[in-house]
Amino acid sequence: MNALLREARFLAKDRGAVLWIVLALLLSAAATGFGIAEVREQRQTIAALLAEDAKDRANAISKHDAWGDAAYDAFHLTYAPPSDFAFAALGQRDTAPWLHRVRMLSLESQIHEADTANADFGLIGRFDFAFLAAAVAPLLLILLLHDLRAGERVAGRHDWLVASAGTPRRLWLPRAGVRFGGLALALLVPFWIGAAIEGAGFGAALAASALVVGSLAAWWAIIAVVGRRNASPPALLAALVGIWLMLALLIPAAARAGIEAAVPVPDGAEILMLQRDAVNDAWDKPKAATMTPFLARHPEWRALGTVEKPFEWKWYYAFQQVGDQQAEPIVTAYRQGRLARDRAAGWAALLSPAALTERGLERLAGTDTRAMIAYEDRVRAFHARLRAFHYPLFFRDPPYDPVVLDGLPRYDPAP
Amino acid sequence: MSAMWRIAREEWRLWARSRVVLLAGLIIAVLIVVTSVLTALRVTAEAERRADRQASAEATFFAQPDRHPHRMVHYGHYAFRTPPPLAAFDPGVDAVTGQSIFLEGHRQNTAMFADTRAGADLGGCAALTPANIYQLLLPLLLIVIGHGVVLRERESGTLAVLLAQGQSGRAIAGGKALALAGIAGVFLLPLAGLALFTAARAEASQASAAAALVAGYGLYLAVWCALVLAVSLWVRQRSVALGLLVLIWLLVALIVPRVAINTASAMIDAPGKIESDLVMLSQQRKLGDGHNAADPAFDALQKQVLEQYEAQSVEELPINWRGVVAGYSEQKLTAMMNAFAEDRMRREASQSRIVTWFGLASPTLAIGAASRTLAGTDLATHHRFLRESEGLRFDFVQGLNDLHAKALTYADDAARSTDSAAEQRTRVNAASWRLLDAFRFAPDPAEVRAARALLPLMVLLGWLVVLGGAIGAGARRLRP
Numbered sequence: 001m002n003a004l005l006r007e008a009r010f011l012a013k014d015r016g017a018v019l020w021i022v023l024a025l026l027l028s029a030a031a032t033g034f035g036i037a038e039v040r041e042q043r044q045t046i047a048a049l050l051a052e053d054a055k056d057r058a059n060a061i062s063k064h065d066a067w068g069d070a071a072y073d074a075f076h077l078t079y080a081p082p083s084d085f086a087f088a089a090l091g092q093r094d095t096a097p098w099l100h101r102v103r104m105l106s107l108e109s110q111i112h113e114a115d116t117a118n119a120d121f122g123l124i125g126r127f128d129f130a131f132l133a134a135a136v137a138p139l140l141l142i143l144l145l146h147d148l149r150a151g152e153r154v155a156g157r158h159d160w161l162v163a164s165a166g167t168p169r170r171l172w173l174p175r176a177g178v179r180f181g182g183l184a185l186a187l188l189v190p191f192w193i194g195a196a197i198e199g200a201g202f203g204a205a206l207a208a209s210a211l212v213v214g215s216l217a218a219w220w221a222i223i224a225v226v227g228r229r230n231a232s233p234p235a236l237l238a239a240l241v242g243i244w245l246m247l248a249l250l251i252p253a254a255a256r257a258g259i260e261a262a263v264p265v266p267d268g269a270e271i272l273m274l275q276r277d278a279v280n281d282a283w284d285k286p287k288a289a290t291m292t293p294f295l296a297r298h299p300e301w302r303a304l305g306t307v308e309k310p311f312e313w314k315w316y317y318a319f320q321q322v323g324d325q326q327a328e329p330i331v332t333a334y335r336q337g338r339l340a341r342d343r344a345a346g347w348a349a350l351l352s353p354a355a356l357t358e359r360g361l362e363r364l365a366g367t368d369t370r371a372m373i374a375y376e377d378r379v380r381a382f383h384a385r386l387r388a389f390h391y392p393l394f395f396r397d398p399p400y401d402p403v404v405l406d407g408l409p410r411y412d413p414a415p
Numbered sequence: 416m417s418a419m420w421r422i423a424r425e426e427w428r429l430w431a432r433s434r435v436v437l438l439a440g441l442i443i444a445v446l447i448v449v450t451s452v453l454t455a456l457r458v459t460a461e462a463e464r465r466a467d468r469q470a471s472a473e474a475t476f477f478a479q480p481d482r483h484p485h486r487m488v489h490y491g492h493y494a495f496r497t498p499p500p501l502a503a504f505d506p507g508v509d510a511v512t513g514q515s516i517f518l519e520g521h522r523q524n525t526a527m528f529a530d531t532r533a534g535a536d537l538g539g540c541a542a543l544t545p546a547n548i549y550q551l552l553l554p555l556l557l558i559v560i561g562h563g564v565v566l567r568e569r570e571s572g573t574l575a576v577l578l579a580q581g582q583s584g585r586a587i588a589g590g591k592a593l594a595l596a597g598i599a600g601v602f603l604l605p606l607a608g609l610a611l612f613t614a615a616r617a618e619a620s621q622a623s624a625a626a627a628l629v630a631g632y633g634l635y636l637a638v639w640c641a642l643v644l645a646v647s648l649w650v651r652q653r654s655v656a657l658g659l660l661v662l663i664w665l666l667v668a669l670i671v672p673r674v675a676i677n678t679a680s681a682m683i684d685a686p687g688k689i690e691s692d693l694v695m696l697s698q699q700r701k702l703g704d705g706h707n708a709a710d711p712a713f714d715a716l717q718k719q720v721l722e723q724y725e726a727q728s729v730e731e732l733p734i735n736w737r738g739v740v741a742g743y744s745e746q747k748l749t750a751m752m753n754a755f756a757e758d759r760m761r762r763e764a765s766q767s768r769i770v771t772w773f774g775l776a777s778p779t780l781a782i783g784a785a786s787r788t789l790a791g792t793d794l795a796t797h798h799r800f801l802r803e804s805e806g807l808r809f810d811f812v813q814g815l816n817d818l819h820a821k822a823l824t825y826a827d828d829a830a831r832s833t834d835s836a837a838e839q840r841t842r843v844n845a846a847s848w849r850l851l852d853a854f855r856f857a858p859d860p861a862e863v864r865a866a867r868a869l870l871p872l873m874v875l876l877g878w879l880v881v882l883g884g885a886i887g888a889g890a891r892r893l894r895p
Contacts, residue, residue: 016658023662027670034677045690052693059697077689095511095531099689112527114513115687118763119794120770121680122511122531124783125539127673135540139665143658151654233654238435238559241661245555250446252537257453259535268528269468269515273493276517277475280490284480311832338533345535358538369536 003174011178020144021179025186027136031129032194035087038126039198042082046099053077053101057408065400067393068313071104078102078382078411080375083366085200088191088208089130089358091367095122098372100379104390106320107383108275108327111376112268129191130365133212134358135248137187138219142240144179145223147233148172154233172224180220184213204364211360215353248354255348255355263344265337271327278326282319293325294318304395314394321387335373342369378413385409418582422590426564427597436560440598443548443556447605451545455503455609462502465495465514469854476851481842483831484818485741491519492811492851494804496526499791499858500613500621501628504606505546507792510534516801518808520745520815523752525688526801545609546786549632550779551668553602554639558660560598561640564591565647565893566656575895584893588886592644599636606632624861627868628789634875635782641882648889667777675773675780682769685762691755698751716743730825737828738820745816749809756805760798767794774874781878785871791858795867800856807854814850818843 011017053075060073080098082090097115116122125131149172152158165171188209195205226240282290287307295305307315324331349355362368389409398404430436472493479490495515502509513526565587568574577587610625643660650656686694717729720739729736767784774781787793819828823841830837858864 016655030674030677034674034681037681038677041684045687049690049693052697056693056696092536095529099687101689101692109517113688114525114527114529114532115689116511116529117680117687118685118766119508119512119797120763120767121676122529123508124672124676124770126680127670127677131539131673134538136665136669139661143661147654154654234563234657235435237654237657237661238439241555241559242439245552248538249540249551250543252540253543256535256537256542263535265533267464268533269493269495272515272517272527273472273475276491280479280486283486284482309833310835310838334533341533341535345537348535349537352537354540355537359536362536 003170004178007174007178010175011182017144017179017182020140021182021186024137024140024183025190027127027132028129028187028190031127031132032087032190034126035090035128036194036198038090039082039087042093042098046079046081049077049079049099061402061405066313067390067397067400068316070400070402070405071313071317071390071394073103074405074408075101075103076382076386076408076411078379079413080372080378081413083200084198085195085204085208085365086367087194087198087365088128088200089361089365089367090126090128091130091362091365092369092372093367094126096369096372098375102379102383102386104317104320104386106275106279106323107380108271108324108331109279111379111383112272129194130358130361133187133361134215134354137183137212137216138248138354139241139244141180141183141216141219142223142237142244144183145176145220146227146237146240148176148179149227150231150233150236153230176220176224180216184216187212208361208364211357211364215357218353247352251352252348252355255351256345259341259344259348263337263341265341266330266333268334271330271334274330275323275327279319279323282322287315290315290319290322293322297321297325298391301391301395314391314397317387317390317394335376338369338373345369378411382409382411418586419590419593422577422582422587423593423597426591426594430560430594430598439556439559443552443602444605446543446552447545447548447602450543450548451504451605451609454506454544458498458503458506458509462498462500465497466855468493468515469495469497473851473853477845477848479845479848481845483838483841484738484815484822484843484847485520487848488520488741488812488815491517492807493517494800494807494854494856496797496800496856499796500617501610501625501790502792503613504544504609504628505786505790505792506544507546507787507790508794508797509792510542512797516804518804518811520741520812521748523756523805523808526797545606546783546790549602549606550635550782550786553599553636554668554779555664556602557595557599557636557639557643558657558664561595561643562647562657562660563653564595564644566650566653569651569895570653572895574893578893578895584890585887587893588644588648588890591647592640592886595640595644596637599633599640603629603633603636620861622861624789624791624864627861627865628786631782631785631789631868631872631875634872634879635778638778638875638878638882641879641886645882645885645889648886648893668779671773671777672770672780672783675770675777678773679766679769683762683766685759685766688759691759695751695755713740713743716740732825734820735823735825735828737825738816738818738823741819742813742816745809745812749805753805756801760801763794764798771871771874774871775877778875778878781871781874785868785875788864788868788871791864793867796858799859803856804854807852811851818847818850822847 057074057076060075061070064070064073078100082093086093094117097113099115100111100113102110149158152161161171191208192205222243223240226243227236229236291305291307295302346359349359359368386409393404476492479487493515498506498509510530513529515528516526517524565574568577578584607629610629614622614625642663646656646660650659720732720736721727721729724732726732770780771784774784784793788795822843827837827840831841
């Protein structure tokens with residue numbers, strides 16, 4: 001205990017070390033503040049859109065007197081609200097869409113719409129807590145700890161200190177530990193405050209803290225091993241910066257390039273072209289070309305499945321779905337490919353503490369690839385409910401009654 | 416002059432003997448070569464693929480059978496954003512923006528299928544392009560190699576000897592600057608080679624953009640050389656100098672750019688497309704639905720057209736009233752969609768301008784903006800793509816609406832949902848689909864891009880002037 005107090009007093013007098021720790025505190029406060037502001041803005045957007053969406057749908061429905069027309073014009077907002085932990089890691093939310101407005105038409109023509117932010121945001125990235133903890137904090141730790149031994153060597157005190165301390169551990173452990181603890185607290189305290197403000201779950205905050213401290217500890221171990229070498233502080237710093245570059249930048253980048261080469265994902269544009277041709281060709285084909293595959297999927301409508309007029313709504317919506325059905329294999333491959341890449345990235349992240357931390361925080365925040373795909377799955381499930389609601393109306397064609405549409409399925413964002 | 420030259424040569428000789436310098440330099444050089452080759456291959460393949468896709472989209476459109484023209488309005492068309500040649504150096508926003516856009520009547524769709532959506536997520540730094548290496552890694556190399564450029568002489572006592580021999584501080588600083596500039600120059604060679612290679616394969620106008628790109632990175636590396644030298648002149652201890660430079664790098668290369676993004680996002684609210692579409696939709700309802708020619712919103716138009724053709728009712732018109740309505744409402748709607756789209760793009764452009772002004776605090780941001788602009792992979796180029804593809808969309812949709820008005824009769828058109836013979840008569844000969852224009856996306860001309868890149872390049876020049884002043888002042892008061 002005495003050793004820790006002594007080292008804390010030393011630390012307070014070491015202007016360089018205090019500077020790094022204060023910097024970490026400021027950066028963490030900024031990252032948390034920006035994150036909370038952004039998450040709140042996203043929530044406000046969703047709330048405002050929900051109100052507008054309901055009004056627009058009511059208006060659209062009020063103007064029609066047929067089930068098919070009403071379904072054509074009624075859009076439904078789907079969305080993935082930011083979790084209460086998303087302020088710490090905005091992850092994929094800048095590049096993957098989290099808002100859609102879908103209607104009864106072919107889903108594949110709607111779900112790939114990308115309502116994303118300014119492209120520069122996705123390219124450069126936000127300064128959020130995940131980036132701070134994963135990429136910046138290790139570099140601050142390196143600046144803080146690289147010359148613990150070498151600095152004393154340069155000052156000519158090293159051997160004397162070691163000799164008088166008894167065992168080297170009693171000397172270096174408290175010294176490095178105080179600095180490590182100072183940095184970790186500087187990073188985590190603003191984050192904890194942010195988590196309390198946002199009402200993030202205790203478990204998630206604890207897991208995130210453990211992740212951050214754990215990855216910093218890994219960096220500490222690396223620094224300690226390199227720092228033992230009898231070299232000048234600048235040489236040690238240069239070597240450690242090189243290692244940081246390797247682990248935080250080069251390995252993730254190389255792994256990403258490798259994974260993307262090894263795990264193919266079908267070209268998304270093909271989904272759309274296939275679906276579009278399927279849907280549009282239906283106009284020119286015999287009605288059976290649409291109704292046969294549709295009824296194979298929905299045998300319950302077989303009795304009502306004959307189309308007599310050149311245009312009937314049940315046929316129109318049936319070929320929308322058949323368009324989706326034809327694109328299914330490539331859609332599945334696209335989804336599986338993305339998941340496979342993400343799984344591979346999860347394994348590759350074990351090679352890089354930075355990637356591991358960032359991915360871990362995104363997972364906790366529900367802003368990782370899996371969460372974004374899960375959102376797409378929810379949109380698909382909602383569209384299926386929408387179809388299940390409308391098909392009886394199209395096939396049985398009861399007299400139009402807008403009151404029935406009060407029972408339209410509502411999108412539920414909860415995972 | 417010869418004194419400066421000798422000092423620089425001495426420095427190079429020393430570096431050539433240092434294993435650390437050689438190893439670091441070699442690693443960076445290999446990285447530059449490998450990523451340049453990989454990125455160039457990827458971008459070239461991608462450019463070819465998208466050009467093929469564009470051509471086949473056109474062929475498919477032409478190959479459609481006889482149809483009602485409005486079917487073709489909804490059949491639609493695709494526009495692909497083919498990457499420009501210099502994207503092989505700086506792919507810019509290409510990976511985060513969608514590469515293709517579906518064009519159809521009554522709607523402006525978003526660009527879909529960005530690479531990042533299908534990418535392996537390994538954190539925020541996991542994208543290596545030649546541009547990234549120049550922007551992020553080369554400065555770090557200059558720091559590691561050069562932080563001791565003056566301090567080494569000071570710590571080993573040779574600085575006193577040099578000064579005692581009558582070398583002025585300015586000559587010493589000049590020699591050291593030359594030494595650092597030499598390193599930067601060597602590392603500019605791969606970029607110059609890549610620029611030459613792309614310029615040789617593309618049209619002449621690309622050459623000036625490629626030259627400006629090389630000059631821009633020259634300026635950027637000069638800023639870092641000046642920063643390294645200034646710190647080495649002003650700071651008294653090597654370890655402090657290196658720590659300080661690494662901190663500056665951390666701030667300038669990693670932190671300020673992202674803080675700039677946060678700031679731009681917090682300062683200017685750019686509504687997404689869905690948000691602005693909803694606002695627009697409520698306005699659009701007032702315009703009337705182009706599918707429904709009996710909509711009361713078209714009364715005024717009907718009166719005017721009836722007067723023009725001296726007809727009593729729409730049935731008597733020599734043209735198809737439904738087609739007239741479709742063309743009229745498409746035009747009105749497009750004007751409104753464009754107003755909203757322009758507003759969205761204006762807001763995004765102001766956000767990006769804020770980010771560029773942060774270049775005053777981070778030369779890395781400034782060169783990034785200049786580099787993407789010159790390469791033709793910046794946000795403004797993506798906006799140009801959106802505008803041009805919208806022009807393409809409007810032209811073919813209106814061409815089809817014109818056919819709809821002139822090539823079929825109102826009676827047939829009105830009866831086609833119930834009468835198969837009328838339905839057959841409303842099908843227009845497929846030869847008419849040739850009205851679709853060929854579309855090959857190209858960024859702004861090189862002069863326009865150069866003009867746009869001027870602001871960030873001036874910011875870099877400002878950095879160089881200020882740091883040059885600091886070096887001058889440091890050199891004058893150089894004491895052992």
